[in-house]
Structures are given as structure tokens and as C-alpha cells.
Amino acid sequence: MCLAVPGKVVEITPDALGMNMSKVSFGGVLKEVCLAYVPEVQVGDYVIVHAGFALSQLNEEEAMEVFALLNEIADTQAE
Amino acid sequence: MRFMDEYRSEADARKLLDAIERLVSRPWTIMEICGGQTHTLIKTGIDRMLPDAVTLVHGPGCPVCVTPLEMIDRAIAIARQPGVLFTSFGDMLRVPGSRTDLLSVKAGGGDVRIVYSPLDALKLAQRNPDRQVVFFAVGFETTAPGNAMAVWQARELGVRNFSVLCSHVLVPPAMEAILGSGENTVQSFLAAGHVCTVMGYREYEPIAERYRVPIVVTGFEPLDLLQGIYMALKSLEEGRWGVENQYSRSVTRDGNVAAQRLMGQVFETCDRPWRGIGLIPRSGYRLRPEFRDWDAEARFAVEGVQAQESPLCIAGQILRGTKKPHECGAFASLCTPEHPLGAPMVSSEGACAAYYQYHRARV
Numbered sequence: 001m002c003l004a005v006p007g008k009v010v011e012i013t014p015d016a017l018g019m020n021m022s023k024v025s026f027g028g029v030l031k032e033v034c035l036a037y038v039p040e041v042q043v044g045d046y047v048i049v050h051a052g053f054a055l056s057q058l059n060e061e062e063a064m065e066v067f068a069l070l071n072e073i074a075d076t077q078a079e
Numbered sequence: 080m081r082f083m084d085e086y087r088s089e090a091d092a093r094k095l096l097d098a099i100e101r102l103v104s105r106p107w108t109i110m111e112i113c114g115g116q117t118h119t120l121i122k123t124g125i126d127r128m129l130p131d132a133v134t135l136v137h138g139p140g141c142p143v144c145v146t147p148l149e150m151i152d153r154a155i156a157i158a159r160q161p162g163v164l165f166t167s168f169g170d171m172l173r174v175p176g177s178r179t180d181l182l183s184v185k186a187g188g189g190d191v192r193i194v195y196s197p198l199d200a201l202k203l204a205q206r207n208p209d210r211q212v213v214f215f216a217v218g219f220e221t222t223a224p225g226n227a228m229a230v231w232q233a234r235e236l237g238v239r240n241f242s243v244l245c246s247h248v249l250v251p252p253a254m255e256a257i258l259g260s261g262e263n264t265v266q267s268f269l270a271a272g273h274v275c276t277v278m279g280y281r282e283y284e285p286i287a288e289r290y291r292v293p294i295v296v297t298g299f300e301p302l303d304l305l306q307g308i309y310m311a312l313k314s315l316e317e318g319r320w321g322v323e324n325q326y327s328r329s330v331t332r333d334g335n336v337a338a339q340r341l342m343g344q345v346f347e348t349c350d351r352p353w354r355g356i357g358l359i360p361r362s363g364y365r366l367r368p369e370f371r372d373w374d375a376e377a378r379f380a381v382e383g384v385q386a387q388e389s390p391l392c393i394a395g396q397i398l399r400g401t402k403k404p405h406e407c408g409a410f411a412s413l414c415t416p417e418h419p420l421g422a423p424m425v426s427s428e429g430a431c432a433a434y435y436q437y438h439r440a441r442v
Binding site for chain 1 (some may be wrong): 081082083085091092095098115168195196197198199221222225228232234235273276277300302303307310325327328329330335337338341345427428
């Protein structure tokens with residue numbers, strides 16, 4: 001139930017209630033996703049999707065943090 | 080695939096495992112409360128690769144597994160009623176109720192359908208005005224924004240033949256119940272990354288403070304889990320407590336405020352029984368009174384359902400982390416994914432299913 005997957009927004013269209021619906025690509029597989037909870041998201045952005053809803057926009061800068069820590073650890077080991 | 084493959088690098092995983100090996104100086108016990116994380120840990124074998132001094136305990140992170148038996152029986156009773164089109168996520172269909180399961184109801188001619196999103200269930204209601212469409216809303220906070228939206232849209236669009244059977248559960252009260260229990264051995268938690276994507280992590284700060292435990296909000300890929308474990312161990316070794324955020328590419332301290340706002344309009348907190356654990360106060364969501372017309376429990380009178388668990392199933396101990404699946408007498412013999420005795424063997428996020436799939440050859 002926690003399973004949510006990152007995907008890339010390829011198309012956005014507002015629905016009958018004025019909410020943004022979208023097509024999101026998961027490695028080529030397209031699914032319909034509601035963007036109501038991530039209103040600033042644009043085509044080309046990456047989102048975390050769960051059960052047809054985008055819950056967050058993936059932050060590229062923060063995404064690199066994992067690797068920054070790894071380099072830190074590698075440096076400590078080298079000493 | 081971007082934002083996924085990079086977090087599965089074996090070389091980087093090795094670096095983190097080595098760092099953990101060098102870091103640990105005495106025994107520590109860490110619990111994750113998220114079925115998705117449990118699954119990755121067991122599938123990748125991370126639980127086996129950590130130093131012996133580190134004990135990983137799998138908590139009640141599978142919402143399918145903790146859905147009360149009475150709720151499953153209630154769902155079955157509703158699904159059997161003529162004119163009902165019962166919808167649900169996939170893994171609820173094979174969870175055993177007292178006597179049968181939703182899949183058997185479907186096999187027997189009931190209209191039970193798997194949906195990918197609660198909005199699909201709402202669409203079915205719009206396209207089938209002569210049917211009563213019910214959606215089984217099971218999940219942690221991750222699923223609540225979508226379910227809130229479906230109910231809210233149903234009201235906005237005037238869809239009257241749609242209702243939701245609500246069985247939401249919340250993580251922080253479960254964490255407190257575990258920490259507050261006399262038999263607790265857990266010294267640190269990995270908090271569920273997608274629950275926190277929705278809720279933020281403010282509500283974990285008082286828990287970390289009160290019980291002096293490190294809590295690390297963690298993602299789901301192998302590198303995320305290893306980094307989360309590393310951060311938890313570092314805090315433990317240094318005698319620090321508080322909340323840290325490993326999954327910062329998706330989680331912020333405040334979480335998704337827009338989602339929380341709609342959830343607050345549609346749901347209210349309530350007491351909930353957790354299958355295998357018992358009642359945890361204020362640990363669930365139910366629909367607010369103004370949405371009563373979309374509440375399946377109010378619409379369908381299904382009282383007097385007598386719930387009976389299998390006497391052989393030790394799901395409760397599995398969910399509290401006091402026993403591992405292979406320690407159950409029925410594991411992989413009387414209880415298998417094909418004929419499960421309890422929920423943790425059915426759900427894709429259940430510990431027993433994960434052990435069966437990935438560890439059976441080695442235990």
C-alpha cells in the first residue's frame with residue numbers, strides 16, 4: 001500500500017472539475033494520473049505516484065544527496 | 080529508469096554495507112513499519128547482509144494485513160448483495176475472512192473488480208447508474224489523499240450510487256503503541272517514505288523526543304534502505320535521538336499540505352482495531368458525518384458479523400515483530416500463498432509472503 005513509483009509527466013489536461021489529469025510514463029508504460037495535489041508540476045517533471053495520484057514532485061537536488069553521502073563515506077574510508 | 084536505477088547500484092550498496100560494518104560496535108534493534116520496505120529488504124537480502132549485531136524487526140506496515148477481520152467479513156457481506164459492484168485494490172481479494180474471501184465471492188458470481196485507483200471506482204459508478212458501486216478504502220496515510228478525492232468528487236458531481244468502505248490506519252499511533260508496550264525491544268525506526276510524503280514528519284518529532292529514539296524517514300530502493308539504516312545506526316552509536324530525513328527527494332517536514340487539507344475535510348480520526356494487535360486509540364480515519372451518504376457502512380446494514388480467526392495463524396506476532404514467518408508451524412506447509420491462513424501470506428507487502436518468495440530455500 002506504500003508502494004508508489006516515480007514517473008515522468010508527458011501530458012497534462014484539465015478534467016471536468018478543473019483538476020489537472022495527466023499521462024505519466026513509467027519507463028515507457030503510460031498511466032493516467034491525477035495532479036490535483038501537485039499543482040506546480042509541468043510536463044517533463046518527475047512525480048511520485050500512488051494509486052493514480054501524484055503525491056510529490058521529485059526534487060533533483062535532494063535526489064543527489066544519497067550519492068553525496070556515499071562519496072563522504074568513501075572519502076572517510078580512504079583516510 | 081530515472082530516479083530508480085541509480086538507487087539500485089550494487090557497488091554503492093556494498094559501500095554502505097561496509098560503512099555499516101565499520102560503524103556498529105554493539106547490538107541494535109531497528110524496526111521498519113512499511114510493507115513496501117519489508118519487501119525490498121527481504122527480496123534484496125539486505126536483512127541477511129547486515130552485521131549480526133543489527134536486528135531488523137518487521138513491524139505492522141502492511142495495511143491489508145492489519146485490516147480487522149470483521150471489516151473483511153463486512154466487505155464480503157456487502158459484495159454478496161444483489162446490485163452491488165464491489166471494487167478494491169488487488170491484494171484484498173484473497174485475504175481470508177472468517178469463512179471465505181472476496182475472490183471466492185467473485186468466483187461464485189459476485190461482481191467484484193480490481194481497480195488501480197479510487198477514481199476508477201467512481202467512473203464505474205457514473206457509467207453504471209443502476210448499480211451500487213462500493214470501493215474498499217484500505218491503506219495507510221499514503222492512500223488517504225486519493226480516497227478523499229474520490230469521495231469529494233462524488234459529492235461535487237452528485238454521484239449518489241457510490242460509497243466507500245473505509246478502513247484507514249495511521250502509522251504514528253502504531254509506533255507509539257509498540258514503543259509503549261512492556262515487551263518492546265525496538266530502539267529505532269525507519270519511517271515510511273510515502274506516508275511521510277503525504278503527512279510530513281512533524282508528528283514523529285514528539286515521539287522521538289518522548290521515547291528518545293532515532294527515527295529516519297526512509298525511501299524504498301536498496302540504497303535508500305541501506306542509507307536509512309546507516310543513519311539510524313549512527314544516531315544509536317552516538318547516543319542521539321530525533322527525526323532525520325533520508326528520503327528528502329520526496330519528503331519535506333510539512334508534507335503535502337494540499338492533500339492534508341482535503342483529507343481533513345473528508346476524514347476524521349477514530350479508534351481502530353488492528354488485526355493481530357488490538358485496538359489502538361485514534362489510529363484510523365473514518366468519513367466525516369457530512370459525507371455519511373457516501374459511507375458504505377451506513378448504507379449497507381451489515382451488523383452481527385461474527386469474526387473467527389484461524390487458530391493456527393500467528394499473524395499478530397508477525398505484525399508486532401515478535402516472531403518471524405519461518406518460526407510459524409504452518410509456514411510453507413499448511414499456509415502458502417495459494418491457500419493462506421492469514422493476511423501476511425496474502426498481501427504483496429506481508430512479511431510471510433516475502434519470506435515465502437525469497438527465503439524459503441534457506442530456512
